[in-house]
Amino acid sequence: MAAHPHYLWRDLFRRRKSNEDTIIEALGENILFCTLSARELRYLTSLVYERVYQVDEPIFREGERGSGMYVIVAGRVAIKTHHPNSEVLVTTLGKGSFFGELSLVEPENVRTATAVATERTVVVGFFKPDLMEVLERKPQMGVRILFQLASVLGRRLLETTRKITEMKEERRVGQLRENSAG
Amino acid sequence: MSASSEKTAQDRHLRRDLIKLSWVLGALAAAGAVFVANPTLSTPTLLSIVFTMILSPWVTSLERRGIPRAASIALIFAAVGAFLAVLGVWGAQTISAEWGSFREKAPLYFEESVKRVQSLEAEWKARLPLLEGQDLTSKLVAWGQGFGQGFLRAAPAVVGDLLAWMFLVPILTFFMLNDGLNLKKRLFSLVPNRFFEPTFMMTSKILSSVSDYIRAKLVEAFLVGLMTTAGLLLVGAPYALLFGVLAGVTNIIPYLGPILGAVPALAVVWFDPTKGHLLWQVLAVYGGANIMDTVFIFPVLVAKLVNLHPLVLIAAVIVGGQYGGLVGMLISIPIASAVKVVLSELHATLYHYGPRGN
Numbered sequence: 001m002a003a004h005p006h007y008l009w010r011d012l013f014r015r016r017k018s019n020e021d022t023i024i025e026a027l028g029e030n031i032l033f034c035t036l037s038a039r040e041l042r043y044l045t046s047l048v049y050e051r052v053y054q055v056d057e058p059i060f061r062e063g064e065r066g067s068g069m070y071v072i073v074a075g076r077v078a079i080k081t082h083h084p085n086s087e088v089l090v091t092t093l094g095k096g097s098f099f100g101e102l103s104l105v106e107p108e109n110v111r112t113a114t115a116v117a118t119e120r121t122v123v124v125g126f127f128k129p130d131l132m133e134v135l136e137r138k139p140q141m142g143v144r145i146l147f148q149l150a151s152v153l154g155r156r157l158l159e160t161t162r163k164i165t166e167m168k169e170e171r172r173v174g175q176l177r178e179n180s181a182g
Numbered sequence: 183m184s185a186s187s188e189k190t191a192q193d194r195h196l197r198r199d200l201i202k203l204s205w206v207l208g209a210l211a212a213a214g215a216v217f218v219a220n221p222t223l224s225t226p227t228l229l230s231i232v233f234t235m236i237l238s239p240w241v242t243s244l245e246r247r248g249i250p251r252a253a254s255i256a257l258i259f260a261a262v263g264a265f266l267a268v269l270g271v272w273g274a275q276t277i278s279a280e281w282g283s284f285r286e287k288a289p290l291y292f293e294e295s296v297k298r299v300q301s302l303e304a305e306w307k308a309r310l311p312l313l314e315g316q317d318l319t320s321k322l323v324a325w326g327q328g329f330g331q332g333f334l335r336a337a338p339a340v341v342g343d344l345l346a347w348m349f350l351v352p353i354l355t356f357f358m359l360n361d362g363l364n365l366k367k368r369l370f371s372l373v374p375n376r377f378f379e380p381t382f383m384m385t386s387k388i389l390s391s392v393s394d395y396i397r398a399k400l401v402e403a404f405l406v407g408l409m410t411t412a413g414l415l416l417v418g419a420p421y422a423l424l425f426g427v428l429a430g431v432t433n434i435i436p437y438l439g440p441i442l443g444a445v446p447a448l449a450v451v452w453f454d455p456t457k458g459h460l461l462w463q464v465l466a467v468y469g470g471a472n473i474m475d476t477v478f479i480f481p482v483l484v485a486k487l488v489n490l491h492p493l494v495l496i497a498a499v500i501v502g503g504q505y506g507g508l509v510g511m512l513i514s515i516p517i518a519s520a521v522k523v524v525l526s527e528l529h530a531t532l533y534h535y536g537p538r539g540n
Binding site for chain 1: 245364367371375378380382383530
């Protein structure tokens with residue numbers, strides 16, 4: 001039988017050095033933190049929280065309150081949204097991806113989707129109080145993170161706007177076809 | 183994946199999380215019990231937590247200027263140490279002079295107070311025949327002597343504790359300021375996944391509200407102490423600095439503190455035959471300081487941070503006093519505000535936000 005990976009003694013006596021390097025690497029590859037120096041990444045690692053999730057274990061659920069984002073260090077995470085009669089798989093994310101970043105800036109902190117580990121997954125959580133801590137203690141570093149976060153959110157807004165425009169255009173063309181056929 | 187297999191997986195995680203949670207709660211309860219049973223350990227730790235909360239913004243502001251955290255803490259310690267040394271030398275001289283004079287006059291105050299109580303007793307006995315046969319003055323004197331002897335017996339132990347704290351508190355404060363984040367991370371690593379984010383959010387809010395409250399309360403105490411000292415100096419009351427410091431310190435206790443702080447000064451001017459004319463002026467100084475505090479300082483500095491109904495605050499202070507004496511009164515408001523954060527978070531989670539699709 002495989003050893004359970006997430007019991008108390010494991011959490012307390014987990015080998016920290018190699019973990020720290022893996023986390024630094026994962027954070028450094030992430031778009032939000034890629035502009036940070038090695039020293040800043042090391043400092044950031046001292047703030048973030050490493051969590052291990054098992055297969056089918058939810059990281060957070062739609063409608064719950066959350067306070068931050070997660071970066072995947074190892075494993076895969078499925079992002080799903082709930083509809084009245086079904087659950088829709090939005091996407092599956094792998095190592096280096098991040099999710100839940102809206103909670104860093106959204107005042108109500110409500111999760112807009114469910115995140116579930118599809119295999120044994122290691123994530124690091126970066127939360128609003130940590131971001132505030134960075135902004136207070138190292139404002140230049142905090143501004144760089146916020147700038148990258150704003151770029152990501154801006155890009156998503158552009159993509160959403162483009163998709164809405166496409167959908168509206170498709171609907172307009174469809175209506176025109178219906179009218180001409182009628 | 184089918185709904186039933188997902189449910190089974192969730193049940194498996196729930197069992198694991200509950201086992202883990204019971205371990206964590208058990209460990210916390212054991213640590214809490216050790217703390218409650220050992221005031222020698224808990225008092226300096228509590229004091230260190232308070233000092234950490236006070237000094238933390240200063241350390242952060244130095245760190246913001248590019249100074250490493252450990253060096254920032256060392257600099258703050260050096261500055262605070264130097265300030266305390268200067269203040270200590272000056273304050274100790276003044277207070278010890280005032281204390282010496284107070285000690286000299288204490289027998290006079292004692293005699294005078296016994297005479298006043300005797301005359302009051304005679305007056306009351308003349309009005310209320312029920313009191314005949316009761317020797318109130320002797321009882322009061324016996325109680326006063328017993329209290330004084332008890333105080334003298336306890337004094338060496340108190341001085342020993344104070345000396346131990348003088349060494350322990352700075353060391354503990356240094357480590358809390360330097361390694362607080364690591365300690366917090368270690369503790370959170372023990373929280374099961376399911377409860378991690380709610381616990382994290384709640385703890386962050388509690389820490390922020392308690393540290394804001396402590397900082398605001400200390401500023402309030404300093405201002406009240408300053409106003410009282412200035413007022414007592416202006417009216418020419420004795421031991422102005424000693425009673426000013428006492429008024430500031432006792433003001434930390436909500437509602438009861440200002441009364442406790444005023445009693446010694448009022449007693450001294452009432453019992454001192456040469457200062458009796460100052461009674462109303464001293465009362466006006468304490469009343470004025472209290473009004474300034476209630477009308478301006480408390481609403482601006484403290485009330486908006488606590489945001490609890492005055493009745494809840496009074497109840498908290500009474501319960502705190504009943505179970506923990508003076509210390510219980512001091513920590514009652516931070517505990518009440520922490521309980522409020524927990525309850526409002528639970529209420530929000532249970533009634534306004536929750537997972538969809540379950």
